[in-house]
Structures are given as structure tokens and as C-alpha cells.
Amino acid sequence: MPQTVVRHESEHLYAAKPDTPEGRALTEALLRLRRAEMLLGNRALHSTGLSNLEFSALRYLVQAKRDGRDMSPKDVIVMLNTSSATVTNVIERLVTRGYLKRVDHPTDRRAHYLVPTEPAVHLVDGAYHDHHSAIVEVINGLDPEDVAIATAVVSRIVERLDTLVSDSTAALQAASA
Numbered sequence: 001m002p003q004t005v006v007r008h009e010s011e012h013l014y015a016a017k018p019d020t021p022e023g024r025a026l027t028e029a030l031l032r033l034r035r036a037e038m039l040l041g042n043r044a045l046h047s048t049g050l051s052n053l054e055f056s057a058l059r060y061l062v063q064a065k066r067d068g069r070d071m072s073p074k075d076v077i078v079m080l081n082t083s084s085a086t087v088t089n090v091i092e093r094l095v096t097r098g099y100l101k102r103v104d105h106p107t108d109r110r111a112h113y114l115v116p117t118e119p120a121v122h123l124v125d126g127a128y129h130d131h132h133s134a135i136v137e138v139i140n141g142l143d144p145e146d147v148a149i150a151t152a153v154v155s156r157i158v159e160r161l162d163t164l165v166s167d168s169t170a171a172l173q174a175a176s177a
Helices: 002-009 021-048 052-066 073-080 084-096 118-140 144-176
Strands: 100-104 112-116
Touching: 021 052, 021 118, 052 073, 052 084, 052 112, 052 118, 073 084, 073 112, 084 100, 112 118
Parallel strands: none
Antiparallel strands: 100 112
16 A cells, blocks of 8 residues: 555645646656656666666766766766765676776876676666666657657657756855855
8 A cells, every 4th residue: 555655656746737648647647757768767777786876877978978978986976976985886796797998097196987888788778778768669650740749749848857957056055155
């Protein structure tokens, strides 16, 4: 019984429902999408055998590698928004498991970069492959007009949510000043 509550909580709307049946159906679909994304994200994490912090660090470092960026342990501290000691432990566990290499900085003898190994890249890609492939498969099966409408709707929702994030960030900064 408690798990039923947990499963359905993410489908609850904490605001007045849209005025039209079509709007309510769209809201329900978006909430189901959010729930599916959360469940698949948890599945991806569990499939790796890593902790949440380890997997987050590895994902960020794999993406940085793809972007051609060199990342140091200090960068990982910022990305994970956690302590130096925690990041040191995370990095050590990932190095020990063969997912990261430490590479010397070319000009600073005291510094090094963190580089994900090929097994790390395969682990991250494999964790998300089915999830992202399913999304692409559905999109590829849609008419271009439907894709354009869906893109416009999702973009407008994201823009509005981004405004809420910006407003709340500004309010927090003003309160702490």
C-alpha cells in the first residue's frame, strides 16, 4: 500500500487543473513522462552499481570529455556541490574501479585532470541507451507537424519553468544579501 502512494504521488498536480479536458490530458501525460523519467533515471543508476554521487560525477566527466574540456577535482566539487573530502572519496573509488584516470596537468606539477576511461563511457552510454533510444524511436515515428507542435508546447512550458527558477534564485540572492 505505501508503495502505491509513492508511485502515484509524482502524478499528482499541486495546482488547479487546466480548464479543458484536453489540457488535463496533456498535464497528466507530462506528469507520467516525469514519473517515467525518474524511474528510468533510477534504473540507470542501479544498473551501474555506483552510488548516486559516483554516477553523477562519472556522467559529468564523460560529458566534459565529449565537449573536449579538461576537468580537475575542483571542477567536480563545483559540479556535485559537495565537499572536497566527499569528492576525494568518490574519485578514489572511480579510479579504483577503472572508470577514471588521473592525468598530470601540462604546466602545473601539483595539479591533475580526471579523464574517464572507455569502460566508463560504455557504462554511462549503456545506462541510458534504452531510455534515450525509446524517445528517439517515438519522435521518429511522428509526423513533422506533430513534432513541431510538441516542440513548441514543451519549449513554452520550459521557458515558463525557467522563469520560475530565475525568479526564485534572484529572491534567494536578494534575501542573503
